[in-house]
Structure formats: structure tokens, C-alpha cells
Amino acid sequence: MALKARLVAAGGGRGxxxxxxxxxxDQIEQKPTRELQRVLSAxxxxxxxxxxxxxxxxxxxxxxxxVAALASPAPVDLTDVDVxxxxxxxxxxxxxxxxxxxxxxxxxxxxxxxxxxxxxxxxIEVHFALNEFEFDETIWxxxxxxxxxxxxxxxxxxxxxxxxxxHTVVTHPYRRGALRDVLLIAxxxxxxxxxxxxxxxxxxxxxxxxxxxxxxxxxxxxxxAGLPAEDRFRREAAANYVLRGPLGLRYSRFWMTAFLTAxxxxxxxxxxRRLEWATAWQRPPFPSPWGFAARLExxxxxxxxxxxxxxxxARLVAAxxxxxxxxxxxxxVSGGAxx
Numbered sequence: 001m002a003l004k005a006r007l008v009a010a011g012g013g014r015g016x017x018x019x020x021x022x023x024x025x026d027q028i029e030q031k032p033t034r035e036l037q038r039v040l041s042a043x044x045x046x047x048x049x050x051x052x053x054x055x056x057x058x059x060x061x062x063x064x065x066x067v068a069a070l071a072s073p074a075p076v077d078l079t080d081v082d083v084x085x086x087x088x089x090x091x092x093x094x095x096x097x098x099x100x101x102x103x104x105x106x107x108x109x110x111x112x113x114x115x116x117x118x119x120x121x122x123x124i125e126v127h128f129a130l131n132e133f134e135f136d137e138t139i140w141x142x143x144x145x146x147x148x149x150x151x152x153x154x155x156x157x158x159x160x161x162x163x164x165x166x167h168t169v170v171t172h173p174y175r176r177g178a179l180r181d182v183l184l185i186a187x188x189x190x191x192x193x194x195x196x197x198x199x200x201x202x203x204x205x206x207x208x209x210x211x212x213x214x215x216x217x218x219x220x221x222x223x224x225a226g227l228p229a230e231d232r233f234r235r236e237a238a239a240n241y242v243l244r245g246p247l248g249l250r251y252s253r254f255w256m257t258a259f260l261t262a263x264x265x266x267x268x269x270x271x272x273r274r275l276e277w278a279t280a281w282q283r284p285p286f287p288s289p290w291g292f293a294a295r296l297e298x299x300x301x302x303x304x305x306x307x308x309x310x311x312x313x314a315r316l317v318a319a320x321x322x323x324x325x326x327x328x329x330x331x332x333v334s335g336g337a338x339x
Contacts, residue, residue, distance in 0.1 A: 001032040001039075002076060002183055035077040042069045042081045042122050047149060049083060049124075052096045054151035058089050061153045062146060063127070064164060065184060070149055072187055076180050080115065080123040084135070090128040097124060132170045133163055158196035161188040162203055169212045173264035173272070174240060176216060177233030185220035208275050212268065235267045238334035242326065255319075262319035266327040280316045281309060 007028060046066060053060045062070065065078040085093050090113055094104065097116045102124065104114035111131050116124040129135060142156040155163060168181045175181050192200070204213045215232040222229040231237065243260075265272040296307060 001035050002074065002179070004028045004032045005074065038078060038122050039069050039075045041120070042066060042078055045081055045121060045124060046070055046083075046152060048100065049093075049097075050146075050149045050151035052100070052151075053085075053093070056092070056096065058085055058093060058151075059143075059153060060085050060093065060151065061143060061155065063130075063155070064167065067146070067154050067160065068184060068187060070146055070152075071154075074183075074187070076183050078122065080125050082112075082125045082127060084127040084130065087128040090126050094126050097126070130163070132166050156196075157188065157191040157193075158199045161185065161192055161196070162200050164188055165200070165204070165213050165216060166207075169209055169216055173268065174236065174243075174260050176212060176236045176264075177219065177231060182216070182220050182223055182229070185216065186224035189217075189220055189224055208271055209268075211271075235330055235334045236264065239263060239267060239326075239330045242330055242333060255315075258315045258319040259323055262316065263323040263326055263330075266320070266323055267330060276316065280312045 042065075046062060046069065049060055052058075061084040063082040063084055065076060066081045066083070068075040069078060069081075083093070094113050094116060098104070100118075102116040102118045102121075105117045105123075106114055108114045111129040112125050112127040116126065139155070139159055142159060143153040144156055146152040146154050154160060164181070164185050168175050168178070168185070189197070200217075204210050204217065207213055219229050219232060243263075261276060265276040296303065
């Protein structure tokens, strides 16, 4: 949708004709239609969630792309809707959604329940926490109502921008520099006053990955200002090309996340690798999503934690060994692109 809007603004028209901007390919007419269908589906589901939480006295916070789907004049494509509730209310909201025709699919995550799906809708992810983002009472106290949607809330502008930055750089490093995420961040910048932007920059400067966070924020600022946006994440772009093209890796929940984290940590530099290693040894803040590990932790907490940590460290060592040759290929590819 964003691409079509810019081509049309530059002078392109329907059917592949028009103006100094040159023809708009017919595919550009088809793809935004599918994206718009997903945005409208998400919007309708969020309105229904607003009705449900209002009727049952719950507090639901819409996150990331869901905010844009509801409140932005230029929403971006999305494949799921993320809604956060307090931990004690998560199962209740999931049950209410199941009563509306949804059903759980796939495993739960460390910070969310199993995704809720229904025919011809985007998935709904009910969160009870956020990875890499401490959702404490101070943040709950800064929530703002989502205009025009009863029962739904959103993060305040500074927290919303910070969550988008952390989610892209830290939680999903393979998305660093992805235009869809840069567009969301650029929109979030527009909601912030100078004081809010200053607060985000202070949090950014104190973070171990301050350089990567700053690069992403700079890209979003350039895009928002209509300036040529310099791609500061060419290695990450090359890695996505190699992974999705020549390698064509199959997804594995146990293995793929560790492999991607190791690969992008190697590409990101020493700070990324130190943070990855420290995280592997860190006591997990959430229960394990794996049934056996969760039962072991409940019955013998100390043994369960040590087994879980040992598994994570061993997986990291193996993932680093597997990622090293791929990282070498990516550096070669990105070096050629930069040249």
C-alpha cells in the first residue's frame, strides 16, 4: 500500500499508465488489495475485542501494527493482531475469543498464548507480557485510550515508539531496516513531542544496542522527512536474501529462532554477540512454553531452571557453529552490494 501510494503520488496511474512517475505495474494494483483486506479484517476484529473487554471489565492494549490499523491514515500490512492484557486476564480473553469462533493453534510463546485463528481473518495473539520490554505499573499508568474504539488502549507515544524500536532491533533482529517496520516507526515519531523523543533517545543511549537502535531511528526520521533514506542494514538485508533464496531453510520453532539470533548477532558485531551470550545464561523471566520443561520447573524449580539454561547454552553453541559459514556468505554478498 505504501509503495502504490508513492508511485501514484509520483505520477503513475491505474492500469500501468500515467504521468512523469512512469507506469504502475498491474501487480501493484493487486497486492495492496490483499493488504487492505488484512487491515480491514484486523480493524473489525479489534473493534469486536473492544466490545468484549468492555462487557467483561478487562483492559486490552493494542500493540504495534494494530495501532496503525485503527488509528493511522496510512496503515501497513499485518499478518496478526497483538493485544496485551494483564497475565490473570489472558486466558479469559482467549476464552471469549474462542466463544466468537476462534480456536487456538500452534504452541504458546514465552510472552503470549497460542495464536487465535478463524476462517478469513488475521490471527490474534493474546500477550500477557512482552519480550525485551518490561511492562511495569508505570507503563500501565501511562496508557492512553485508542480514539474512537471503546475498551481499547495503546501505549503512550514514547513507550509506543520505544517498543517498536526494541521489537525490531532486539526481539527480531532479522527485521532491522525492513521498510514495513521503518514506516511504522516513522509514523510513531510523528506522535511524539520533543520531550517524548528526548525520553526515547535517553533510553536508547543507555541500551547495549544503542548504535543499531539509533540507526533504525535515523532511517525512520529520514523517511518521515521525505529525504533519501540511507540503508544502514545492508548485511541484514543480504542475510534475508540468502535465507529466503539460496538456502530456503525450513522453519523449526526449537532451532530456527536460535539460528537466526546467532546469525544476526554475528553480523551485528561484538555487542550483539555478548548480549546473546548473556541472555542465554540469564534466568528466564517466563515459564517455558515446552510442556515437559514447564512441568519440570514446577516440580523441581532449581533443577528445571538449570536444565533449561543448559539447553539454551548448548543450542546457542550449535547455532553459532551453523551460522558462521552463512555469515561469511552474507558478508561477501553485502560487500558486493556495497561495492
